[in-house]
Amino acid sequence: MSFHSMQTAITRMLGIEHPIIQAGMSWASSSAALPAAVSSAGALGVLAAGPLRTADFERELRALAAATSRPYAVNIPLYRPGAAEILDIMHARRVPVVIASQGGPKAHLPRFRDYGAIWIQVVSTLEHARKAADAGVDALVVIGGEAGGHPPANEVSTLVTVRRVLQEVRIPVIAGGGVADGWGIAALLALGADAVQLGTRFLLTEEAAVHQRYKQAVLAADVHDTVLIGRRGLPVRGLRNAFAQAIFDAERDHIAQEDYDALFKNSTLKQAALDGDVEWGKVELGQSAGLVSRIQPAADVVAQLVHELREAQARLRAMAAEA
Numbered sequence: 001m002s003f004h005s006m007q008t009a010i011t012r013m014l015g016i017e018h019p020i021i022q023a024g025m026s027w028a029s030s031s032a033a034l035p036a037a038v039s040s041a042g043a044l045g046v047l048a049a050g051p052l053r054t055a056d057f058e059r060e061l062r063a064l065a066a067a068t069s070r071p072y073a074v075n076i077p078l079y080r081p082g083a084a085e086i087l088d089i090m091h092a093r094r095v096p097v098v099i100a101s102q103g104g105p106k107a108h109l110p111r112f113r114d115y116g117a118i119w120i121q122v123v124s125t126l127e128h129a130r131k132a133a134d135a136g137v138d139a140l141v142v143i144g145g146e147a148g149g150h151p152p153a154n155e156v157s158t159l160v161t162v163r164r165v166l167q168e169v170r171i172p173v174i175a176g177g178g179v180a181d182g183w184g185i186a187a188l189l190a191l192g193a194d195a196v197q198l199g200t201r202f203l204l205t206e207e208a209a210v211h212q213r214y215k216q217a218v219l220a221a222d223v224h225d226t227v228l229i230g231r232r233g234l235p236v237r238g239l240r241n242a243f244a245q246a247i248f249d250a251e252r253d254h255i256a257q258e259d260y261d262a263l264f265k266n267s268t269l270k271q272a273a274l275d276g277d278v279e280w281g282k283v284e285l286g287q288s289a290g291l292v293s294r295i296q297p298a299a300d301v302v303a304q305l306v307h308e309l310r311e312a313q314a315r316l317r318a319m320a321a322e323a
Contacts (some may be wrong), residue, residue, distance in 0.1 A: 006309075009172040010139060010195035013118060014097060015071045017042030018306055019189065021141070021174055022298075023199030024048035024075025024099055025149070025284075027210055027273035032060050034207040036067035037298035043305075044195075046073045046099060051270065054085050061093055071096050073120070078103025091115075099141065102150075106135040120174065124152035129165045139172040140165065141197050146178030148200055148226070148237050148286035155228060159191065166192040180288035182308025186316075198305075200286040205298040211276035215295060217241075217283055223290030229282070230264050232257065239283035243267045 008019050020043035022035060029035055030052055035045025047064050049057050064072055074095045076086055079102045087108060090098065094115050100108070101122035109119055121132035122141040129140055142165050144158025145151045152161065158177035166173055175188040176197035185196040202208065203218055217239055227240045229247050238244060250260050272281025296304070 008189070008194040010174060013138065013172065014044055016044050018302065018309075019195035020044070020185065020302060020305055021073075021176075021195055021197040022046050022202045023149075023176060023197050024050070024073070025199055025203060025208075026050040026269055028203050028208040029075075030060065031209045032063035032067055033209065034202065034205060034298055035072055036064050037205075037207050038202065038302060039068045039070040039072045041299040041302035042070070043302050044071060044073055044097065046075050049074055049076045049086050049090075050080055052086075054082060054089065057086055058089050058093075061089065061095070065093065073097035073099050075099045075101065075122075077101050078105075078108075104135065105132060105137050109136055123165075124150075124161065125154070126161075126164050126168060129169050133169045133171050137171070139174060139194075140169065141174045141176055142193075143197075144175075144177035145228075146237075146287040147176055148203075148284045148289075150234060151177060151228070151237050151286075153228075153231065153235050158188070162188065162193055163191055177286060178288050180291040182305045182310070183312050184288070184291075185305060185309050186312035190316075198288075200288045201292055201301060201305075202298060203285065204289075204292050204295045205301055206295060207298045210273040213276035213278050214272050214283060217272075217278040218285045218289045219292065219295065221285060221289040223287050225290070226285060226287050232260055233264055236282060236284055237286060239278065239285060241283060242279040243282065 011019050022038040022045050024046040026048050029048045035047045038045035078100055097118045099120045105121050118138045120139045121137040123129045124143045142162045144161040145155035146158055162175040172194040174195045174197050175193035179196055179198055180201040188196045225240055226237050227244050228235045229238050229244050267282050269282045271277045272283045
């Protein structure tokens, strides 16, 4: 069996062709274009509901459902203002796959199970993985320290975090963080994951709905150009820029928590993603930005990932044959 037709617990569960998940990224995948292109290419596209107003979310969700006949997902941060209304729309529209983060799933599972939705929970520690599994979710996205956005504050790597979760949790795992090519996907599948989530790689696509200055800043970043920003709150992995330096200065000077929080909130992802302010906005990206050298159509990215995955499989087969 080639990786082109490879089946895992996740591909069977979701009805997708490839064990590849596009991460839900606020603004970048908050319009239908990117997730529709990814799903149509045989992977799982994810619409990011996080920053959207209710009417805008419903419009983009309708557009996504109309644009692809393949399975798709919606990512919903359960802590966001208006989450209840977003969940109501998702339920009414019968979203096939829910990928939830930053909040407990238990209260929401029964009504989504009523129509057969699959619920996947994003976690970054063994403790949260256990809680989500005990609550009855269908699968986990397990994020390691290399990931952009909100990686674990402890910065434990994807390789170690995913393996630790797999030692104790008996539901399918989607691994994320630090992967931008098929070789990385092969590594995490070999580790025991059933699929791999990629964010930064799909951020650098033509369909990603962010400012060109944002994309160029990510494209120019090497593997060492990201930092964990905001350790006194909910940290994010982002570009080392003027905003990041201001936060580091505030931490060095031990400013009051109230002032620190105000400084952190004064910069937003929207400022960078939509307005193109890559110096003072939050430019969220993962360490894997340093592995990407060009911006491509999303369908081409999926095809390239699958091709590289086949190459990695062939290399392993050759090594086994020589043993």
